Amino acid sequence: MALGKITVNALNLNQGPFPTVEKYxxxxxxxxxxxxxxxxxxxxxxxxxxxxxxxxxxxxxxxxxxxxxxxxxxxxxxxxxxxxxxxxxxxxxxxxxxxxxxxxxxxxxxxxxxxxxxxxxxxxxxxxxxxxxxxxxxxxxxxxxxxxxxxxxxxxxxxxxxxxxxxxxxxxxxxxxxxxxxxxxxxxxxxxxxxxxxxxxxxxxxxxxxxxxxxxxxxxxxxxxxxxxxxxxxxxxxxxxxxxxxxxxxxxxxxxxxxxxxxxxxxxENLRVVDKAARAVRLVLISLVGDRRFNSSPIGTAWAISKLMRPLFEMSRSYDFQGIPFPAELKSPVDGDIAIQWVTRTQVQIFIKARPSEIPKDLTANIVLDLSAPAQ
Missing domain, CATH: 3.40.50 (Rossmann fold)
Known part of the structure; x- marks a missing residue:
């Protein structure tokens, strides 16, 4: 009769904050x-x-x-x-x-x-x-x-x-x-x-x-x-x-x-925002090396996409205060912003879309007169 065994593992899900070099x-x-x-x-x-x-x-x-x-x-x-x-x-x-x-x-x-x-x-x-x-x-x-x-x-x-x-x-x-x-x-x-x-x-x-x-x-x-x-x-x-x-x-x-x-x-600003995303994505990719949970199955692909989405989500946290918008560095990612292609059993190509917000730099206002008769 087999002896009972108990094993407790503390798993590392790599959820710690990304190190930052921006503005240094x-x-x-x-x-x-x-x-x-x-x-x-x-x-x-x-x-x-x-x-x-x-x-x-x-x-x-x-x-x-x-x-x-x-x-x-x-x-x-x-x-x-x-x-x-x-x-x-x-x-x-x-x-x-x-x-x-x-x-x-x-x-x-x-x-x-x-x-x-x-x-x-x-x-x-x-x-x-x-x-x-x-x-x-x-x-x-x-x-x-x-x-x-x-x-x-x-x-x-x-x-x-x-x-x-x-x-x-x-x-x-x-x-x-x-x-x-x-x-x-x-x-x-x-x-x-x-x-x-x-x-x-x-x-x-x-x-x-x-x-x-x-x-x-x-x-x-x-x-x-x-x-x-x-x-x-x-x-x-x-x-x-x-x-x-x-x-x-x-x-x-x-x-x-x-x-x-x-x-x-x-x-x-385009170079800086993509560099920031790339630094974080690189660390995620390193953590995925040799991890068989990342595979071509639907659940393996979905799990990897969720890991790779994390930098984009963190850079897309915007908020507003009393009607004043405070936009994030990127627009929120949506389905399809990350695509994964298995080239061979061990080589993977990953495509990521980062979408910064618009910035007004050349503004024109057009003013018209309303000379219509007052409403009765």
Whole structure:
């Protein structure tokens, strides 16, 4: 007669929260204090201690990011002696298991090849570590020196050479219209009033912090930067400050990337929202490796789809408060948004649809008169 046996197993259903890297950026730029050192900063950090009392390229951008990101901001930074040699600093961070959403290179690029190198590095990091990130690059400021400096026309023409013909969707480039413009842009992307699905163009979260219309630069002829210059730079895929006549404050244009003209990722919010979903989906896929509960049977397929739906559901939690909508990062997934194809007994292809909400960027109102006779 068999002996009785009791076994109790604690099963792991992998229901823990997904780790987040969103709104956590790495800054690399010239600074004399703590050179080649990986620094971890947040809104409580004393930047004079960490990055030096004196002004520096990296401190200026980190300070602007801190101001524009607001509460709960955090980042990491690596001061270097030569900002054009940023690749070893990136490797230092990656080798120290630093996970970030974006890498901000504070030193202006000199040629299109520098932007290509950033895109290549982003792809290499994804290949090596499975870490999806993008770069924010800087472009030179205008030379306003009378007589020998640049006009806005010459400046914009010179910058155009950086982006013409280039396809690099994991790079967003910001010219130094303000001397801390890169930090302002990075801070707006990290502001916790917004999500990764929001555009830095958003006016409702307020004007940029630390600069205003009185500090807009001039060219060699004394002409002040205006929206015509903003449009010309925006048309060349740069992200720059803009403002609205008779509306106080300075705001931002689209957060453009250097994706090809008809690409899905020409604006930063599209890239960020898909990257966030992809990071979570990757972890789900890892947990499914070798799990025979995921099979081609109807119940096995339904179970796998429910696991893969979880990141989409978590990114689609919207709510409203007293008639004010607070939209989620994605629209709620529906049946058919995930499809599974078994190529062989062991190889699976999975297709996932992520649907972000619409964003109003070009608004037109039409007003008509009602001259009909009053109702009797």
């Amino acid at each position: 950026f790495l800054f690399i730029g010239v600074g004399a204090t703590n050179p080649n050192t990986l620094l971890f900063l947040n809104s409580d950090s004393n930047l004079d201690t960490e990055l030096g009392v004196a002004d520096s390229e990296i401190k200026r951008q980190v300070k602007a990011a801190k101001a524009n990101a607001g509460q709960n901001w955090a980042c990491c930074a690596i001061p270097v002696a030569d900002g054009t040699l940023w690749a070893p600093a990136v490797d230092l961070a990656m080798n120290n298991n630093v996970k970030v959403e974006a890498i901000v290179i504070c030193t202006p690029v000199a040629a299109q090849a520098d932007l290509t190198a950033m895109h290549t590095k982003a792809e290499e990091i994804n290949t090596t570590y499975g870490r999806r990130l993008f770069f924010i690059a800087a472009a030179e400021a205008i030379d306003p020196t009378p007589s020998t400096g640049q006009t806005w026309s010459a400046y914009i023409t010179a910058l155009t050479a950086l982006t013409t013909t280039l396809a690099a969707m994991r790079v967003s480039i910001v010219p130094y219209i303000y001397d801390d413009a890169v930090g302002i842009y990075a801070g707006r992307l990290c502001n916790y009033q917004t999500s990764v699905a929001d555009t830095p163009m958003r006016v409702n979260t307020g004007s940029i912090i630390g600069q205003d219309q009185s500090t807009l630069p001039t060219d060699k002829d004394g002409i002040i930067y205006n929206n015509a210059h903003a449009k010309a730079l925006n048309d060349q895929r740069f992200s720059v400050p803009q403002f609205y006549p008779d509306y106080e404050g300075v705001y931002w244009t689209d957060g453009q990337t250097l994706d090809a003209a008809i690409g899905d990722y020409t604006v930063i």
